[in-house]
Amino acid sequence: MSFASLDLIDGLLRTLESIGYKTPTPVQKQAIPAVLAGRDLLAAAQTGTGKTAAFALPLLQRLAMEGDQAAPNHIRCLVLVPTRELAEQVYQSFHTYGFNLPLRSAVAYGGVPMEPQLTKLRKGLDVLVATPGRLLDLHRKGALEFGQLQALVLDEADRMLDLGFAADLDLLFAVLPPERQTLLFSATMPEPIRKMAAQLLRNPLTVQASAPNTTARTVRQMVFTTDKRNKPELFVHLLRKEGWGQVLVFVKTRKGVEQLVGLLQGEGVSADSIHGDKPQPARIKALKRFKANDVQVLVATDVAARGLDIEALPLVVNFDLPTVAEDYVHRIGRTGRAGAEGEAISLVCADEVELLRAVEKLIGNVLPRAEEQGFEADHRVPSTGAPVAAAARPVAKPAKPAKAAPPRAAAAAVDNTPRPAGGFGGLKEELPPKEKQRSRGPIYGARPGSPGAGTGTKRGGGPTSAAGGRSGGGGKVVVTATRGAKSAAHAAGRAAVKTGGRGNKR
Incomplete structure (x- = not known):
């Protein structure tokens, strides 16, 4: 016709x-x-x-x-x-x-x-x-x-x-x-x-014209499970490891959008933002720069989930899952348009399991899961249905050369075994094995009081880290301790007291 x-x-x-x-x-x-x-x-x-x-x-x-x-x-x-x-x-x-x-x-x-x-x-x-x-x-x-x-x-x-x-x-x-x-x-x-x-x-x-609330068959969808505090690091790691080019990223809050943009720019990645607090001329400019490939990563709230028609956009990343499941359909609809192929990746932590369940119920599909070595979730994301093997993912070609990342092992399949209730987010808190009790490098946006959280995202000299030390002045805050590291420091202090040395005070 x-x-x-x-x-x-x-x-x-x-x-x-x-x-x-x-x-x-x-x-x-x-x-x-x-x-x-x-x-x-x-x-x-x-x-x-x-x-x-x-x-x-x-x-x-x-x-x-x-x-x-x-x-x-x-x-x-x-x-x-x-x-x-x-x-x-x-x-x-x-x-x-x-x-x-x-x-x-x-x-x-x-x-x-x-x-x-x-x-x-x-x-x-x-x-x-x-x-x-x-x-x-x-x-x-x-x-x-x-x-x-x-x-x-x-x-x-x-x-x-x-x-x-x-x-x-x-x-x-x-x-x-x-x-x-x-x-x-x-x-x-x-x-x-x-x-x-x-x-x-x-x-x-x-x-x-199609079943209600369905996603395009040409869009490959998958989930990376991790802890909330590790999402920024994981995103930057995947951006470099996979050689992603043009990426549209959805974040739940306006503050979270600007935090992620600041992190990316600090890592040398060209990034801009769209959200409700930004003046309309600035939003229009950001979108034009992204469409012209002058910006590699556009970070946005759901204000951009509809109305962005970007030709041949290869990838959409849900940094946070939407609170309204239908918005997931609109978000990933920015890629795979008019029959083209696309990819949609969601970074999911334990306290988003109900949002994930709602999305999967809406689209009638349990999304395949993976974990990236070095970014495994300490708080496991419970199973939402029958396990689905992770599909092979094509590597999108970058629009601009990206910084090389240290080699890491390939993604590993996630254990979808249900976990007992209780503790954080309705889950029983499980301490990581000893080999996981290590530094994860810079942690951006961790919740105050959460494992691995330092002074937040402020830049400047001398904030106190989670392990009780102070970071170097003039640069980004680098938090070197995660859960397990702090306990190890206390244990070392107690041992020092027993032998007559000085232990760390709380």
């Missing part, structure tokens, strides 16, 4: 040919005819399968064929998205697809000055892509009217609810004209979204 067989007009077909689109994806085959016919639509498909084109192409055609002009401060089509990055991406898609059509489009989101958005709205727009908060601000100022609205698209509506936009959406739905075409697209369709669809859509066509 070709795009021409979907009854698209010549202006759109010429654009699709110029950008190399030849064959419609399954979701496009089902959605485009329905949208052209004016049907409401509830569509679910994996990320990277062409959902944006599935609604943008037919909507642009309908707007162009009707030939109407938008009055000042009015819009004819509204696309609502949860994040600024996704808003920018969807707007660029409309702009590209409609290049040969006499239509006006714009994007509106927070974090940037409002005046340029007001200027475009004064002329009237055929298509506005917006986040809910900024859209409400424009409407309250009297800069935006909905009297000519013909079509509403909710893209990634589940994420809008996760981010707390439910109240904003209720306010918007109250002022939108009831006679309109409504399209709801997302990669996941939890029950709250289906309830919303039942209230907003009229006799909708349901499009299920």
